[in-house]
Amino acid sequence: MAKTFSKEDVASHSKGDSPWVIIDEDVYDVSKFQDEHPVLQRVAGKDASKQFWKYHNEGILKKYKAQLQIGSLDTKKAAPAPPAPAPAPKKAAPEPTPTASSSSVTPPATGEPQDPYGELIPFADPSWYQGYASPYFNESHAALRDEVRQWVESEIEPYVTEWDEAKEVPGHIYKQMGERGYLAGLLGVHFPEKHTPYRVKSVSPDRWDLFHEMLLTDELSRAGSGGLVWSLIGGYGIGCPPLVKFGKKPLVDRILPGILAGDKRICLAITEPDAGSDVANLGCEAKLTEDGKHYIVNGEKKWITNGIYSDYFTTAVRTGKDGMNGLSVLLIEREAGGVSTRRMDCQGVWSSGTTYVTFEDVKVPVENLIGKENQGFKVIMTNFNHERIGIVIQCVRFSRVCYEESMKYAHKRKTFGKRLIDHPVIRMKLAHMARQIEATYNWLENIIYQCQSMEETEAMLKLGGAIAGLKAQSTQCFEFCAREASQIFGGLSYSRGGQGGKIERLYRDVRAYAIPGGSEEIMLDLSMRQSLRVHSMFGMKL
Numbered sequence: 094m095a096k097t098f099s100k101e102d103v104a105s106h107s108k109g110d111s112p113w114v115i116i117d118e119d120v121y122d123v124s125k126f127q128d129e130h131p132v133l134q135r136v137a138g139k140d141a142s143k144q145f146w147k148y149h150n151e152g153i154l155k156k157y158k159a160q161l162q163i164g165s166l167d168t169k170k171a172a173p174a175p176p177a178p179a180p181a182p183k184k185a186a187p188e189p190t191p192t193a194s195s196s197s198v199t200p201p202a203t204g205e206p207q208d209p210y211g212e213l214i215p216f217a218d219p220s221w222y223q224g225y226a227s228p229y230f231n232e233s234h235a236a237l238r239d240e241v242r243q244w245v246e247s248e249i250e251p252y253v254t255e256w257d258e259a260k261e262v263p264g265h266i267y268k269q270m271g272e273r274g275y276l277a278g279l280l281g282v283h284f285p286e287k288h289t290p291y292r293v294k295s296v297s298p299d300r301w302d303l304f305h306e307m308l309l310t311d312e313l314s315r316a317g318s319g320g321l322v323w324s325l326i327g328g329y330g331i332g333c334p335p336l337v338k339f340g341k342k343p344l345v346d347r348i349l350p351g352i353l354a355g356d357k358r359i360c361l362a363i364t365e366p367d368a369g370s371d372v373a374n375l376g377c378e379a380k381l382t383e384d385g386k387h388y389i390v391n392g393e394k395k396w397i398t399n400g401i402y403s404d405y406f407t408t409a410v411r412t413g414k415d416g417m418n419g420l421s422v423l424l425i426e427r428e429a430g431g432v433s434t435r436r437m438d439c440q441g442v443w444s445s446g447t448t449y450v451t452f453e454d455v456k457v458p459v460e461n462l463i464g465k466e467n468q469g470f471k472v473i474m475t476n477f478n479h480e481r482i483g484i485v486i487q488c489v490r491f492s493r494v495c496y497e498e499s500m501k502y503a504h505k506r507k508t509f510g511k512r513l514i515d516h517p518v519i520r521m522k523l524a525h526m527a528r529q530i531e532a533t534y535n536w537l538e539n540i541i542y543q544c545q546s547m548e549e550t551e552a553m554l555k556l557g558g559a560i561a562g563l564k565a566q567s568t569q570c571f572e573f574c575a576r577e578a579s580q581i582f583g584g585l586s587y588s589r590g591g592q593g594g595k596i597e598r599l600y601r602d603v604r605a606y607a608i609p610g611g612s613e614e615i616m617l618d619l620s621m622r623q624s625l626r627v628h629s630m631f632g633m634k635l
């Protein structure tokens with residue numbers, strides 16, 4: 094049982110080697126922390142709740158509680174019982190309905206509101222979290238939301254600043270992504286049951302759909318670090334789907350289980366020092382050996398997410414003539430030799446491991462060809478929608494994080510005798526953030542629904558334009574929210590760490606979203622060109 098102390102017990106620890114403080118009726122022995130944080134000596138033996146909340150956010154207590162708390166005040170009332178982890182189903186689960194879609198099962202939503210969830214700050218979560226009805230989400234989504242949120246809040250969020258500064262997310266977190274079935278759920282296809290024994294605890298494979306996938310990425314992004322999300326799914330989310338969709342069965346059977354388990358890592362190697370969004374001009378070369386059994390690969394790849402950690406590289410290579418019809422995709426294995434990787438220093442997403450890759454005479458068996466020779470452009474294009482949607486999901490949640498942090502801070506910080514929230518200029522900033530977030534998110538939900546209702550090639554054709562437009566919308570929304578949050582936090586978001594730490598980090602991460610996966614300029618132009626092309630096929634009349 095937790096120990097209880099009287100206020101007098103605490104007061105007797107106001108000096109000497111073992112200072113104690115009270116925060117929210119809990120008692121902390123801060124002796125091991127006082128050298129690092131000398132200000133604690135000033136409040137030793139006292140209730141320091143007010144000072145504490147002035148200078149910190151919840152993350153600090155989550156991180157240090159286990160280490161420093163020794164008990165509670167004897168006057169503290171027992172906390173109310175925590176809510177059940179997942180709301181009970183409102184009605185019997187609907188039978189899964191097979192569809193022609195790439196995710197073969199679409200559990201229909203009930204259209205009824207789910208139980209309210211989270212802190213209920215308006216617009217800080219999607220509206221279906223807050224008791225509003227949705228046609229897309231049912232109790233299985235609500236259960237997954239809770240499962241992921243608990244994991245992120247307890248094991249990830251308190252440490253992301255440390256990991257970002259160290260430029261590395263610990264390996265056990267990636268391993269848990271495998272064991273929790275999350276890697277398997279993030280492929281943009283059916284849940285790959287045959288290739289992994291791991292399952293997502295709260296959703297059975299036959300019910301898994303694209304809204305579960307969206308929600309998983311959304312909740313991971315709530316930690317407020319692009320580096321974290323890219324470290325966990327940046328390479329995998331774009332490097333693995335081409336293998337699963339276009340790889341030959343023996344190759345997939347051999348390597349996919351290790352990848353899904355979180356034991357082996359994979360990334361996508363397309364961009365080169367001289368070729369970014371114009372993938373048709375790639376130069377990394379793969380020459381077939383005379384016996385026709387191997388390709389010999391030579392060339393360089395730049396800005397490759399997770400490259401330094403990766404065992405496998407899903408790589409775009411030139412096997413034929415110039416232009417898009419001479420490209421192929423090869424799965425290159427690091428252990429073949431001739432692959433070297435070095436970390437690049439970048440503006441943002443520090444813990445994601447952005448990498449410069451060099452291939453020197455790497456011998457790749459022809460069995461590792463993904464798709465057909467010289468038809469790699471199709472493989473690359475098919476992947477883009479999935480990648481861009483992933484970027485959109487993250488950008489919307491990062492925008493919400495900027496908004497939520499600002500809203501909380503605006504309720505505690507006072508200037509000119511008023512809380513920030515009582516200044517109309519600050520409310521205006523929050524309102525502009527909220528309207529952009531909701532517009533972007535509602536378009537995203539619609540696109541996810543369309544993807545789920547269409548066969549993959551149809552989706553690639555019909556939705557490519559809209560997804561490109563949405564990608565640009567989401568990165569501009571994110572940039573705007575990071576900027577406005579930064580203005581609200583002032584100096585606190587200019588220095589790293591502390592209360593404005595998430596904002597400072599996310600501001601640095603913005604360009605990592607606005608440039609890769611198709612820059613804003615290219616996306617906006619494509620959104621028009623592609624949509625006009627498709628709609629003229631539909632019989633558009635101008």
Ligand code: HEM
Binds near residue numbers: 114116591
């Ligand atoms: C269990 C108790 C406490 C813990 C674990 C703790 C921990 C921390 C940590 C880790 C930071 C670094 C910045 C951040 O990550 O937020 C910090 C900053 C700070 N803390 Fe504490 N703290 C505690 C209590 C207090 C109390 C009682 C006071 C005031 C009397 C205080 C005043 C400050 C100040 C002024 C800063 C600098 C804020 C800034 O740079 O804007 N802390 N604290």
